[in-house]
Amino acid sequence: MEFNRQLLVDRLKAEYKHQDLPFSLHIFNTLSSTNQTLWQLMRQGEKPGCVVIATQQTAGRGQWGRQWQSSAGGLYMSMAIDPKLEATSSYQLTLASAWGITAQLRKCGLPVGIKWPNDLVLNGRKLGGILTETKVNQGQITQAVIGVGINWENQVPSTGINLKLWQNSQNYQIIDHLEMLTSKVLLGINSGIECLQAEGISILLSQYLDVLTNMGDQVYVNNLLGTVVGVTQEGNLRLKMTNDNPKAPIIPEICCQPGTISLGYPQA
Numbered sequence: 001m002e003f004n005r006q007l008l009v010d011r012l013k014a015e016y017k018h019q020d021l022p023f024s025l026h027i028f029n030t031l032s033s034t035n036q037t038l039w040q041l042m043r044q045g046e047k048p049g050c051v052v053i054a055t056q057q058t059a060g061r062g063q064w065g066r067q068w069q070s071s072a073g074g075l076y077m078s079m080a081i082d083p084k085l086e087a088t089s090s091y092q093l094t095l096a097s098a099w100g101i102t103a104q105l106r107k108c109g110l111p112v113g114i115k116w117p118n119d120l121v122l123n124g125r126k127l128g129g130i131l132t133e134t135k136v137n138q139g140q141i142t143q144a145v146i147g148v149g150i151n152w153e154n155q156v157p158s159t160g161i162n163l164k165l166w167q168n169s170q171n172y173q174i175i176d177h178l179e180m181l182t183s184k185v186l187l188g189i190n191s192g193i194e195c196l197q198a199e200g201i202s203i204l205l206s207q208y209l210d211v212l213t214n215m216g217d218q219v220y221v222n223n224l225l226g227t228v229v230g231v232t233q234e235g236n237l238r239l240k241m242t243n244d245n246p247k248a249p250i251i252p253e254i255c256c257q258p259g260t261i262s263l264g265y266p267q268a
């Protein structure tokens, strides 16, 4: 399966009208990981805006040290950015990218949402994910890579969904090729990061919450039942606790860090 560079460039030119494209595109067939190759290119002097795309990956990296299955037919790409943020705020890059990509896909009419913190979801299933990696010096992020994997026509696990098949089942093709999806994702990352830098985390977070699919979900933490009521400015999940034991101390709300609880997906 070949990736058509010209098709992507044409789509990006249409989006950016007469402006110069803010990306330098590096397109490969098989790579270990687009994040890994992008870091190598940056060590060789590539700048923010550098983008690596692969048609498949042999060692795709997921969140929390997991593997990301990356067979042919999916979108695997990474973009270098220059975020000017403190290291403690790196989670903001993931929230901003997830929101930006979701907003672009929704603008096209696709009912995509976000599952906290970084999953793109469609029809209750995982459509894609984001892995942000950073280099830090004296508490400041000096370089960052946003890696995105989206299921296009690759095989997916039972909790996943691929966009091409789902569109077929709806009898429409809003996004009709992988290169168009790629242009939407590039635009989405850029617009999400721009929104974060121009407006700050409060505004970004309120837009993120508008497309969060977990609001009202119920989840157990240490045998206590909580209901998802939001996400804090620090990127933690807010749970309003059900206090049904009159003898237990009342805990009104708790906050969970990413990676400490799983909101899960229904099995197919």
Ligand code: BTN
Pocket (backbone or CB within 6 Å): 032, 033, 034, 035, 036, 057, 059, 060, 061, 062, 063, 064, 066, 068, 075, 076, 077, 078, 118, 119, 128, 129, 130, 131, 147, 148, 149, 150
């Ligand atoms: C997740 O676990 O949900 C995040 C998955 C991110 C996968 C993408 S695929 C392109 C880029 N390169 C990688 O090695 N990982 C990210």
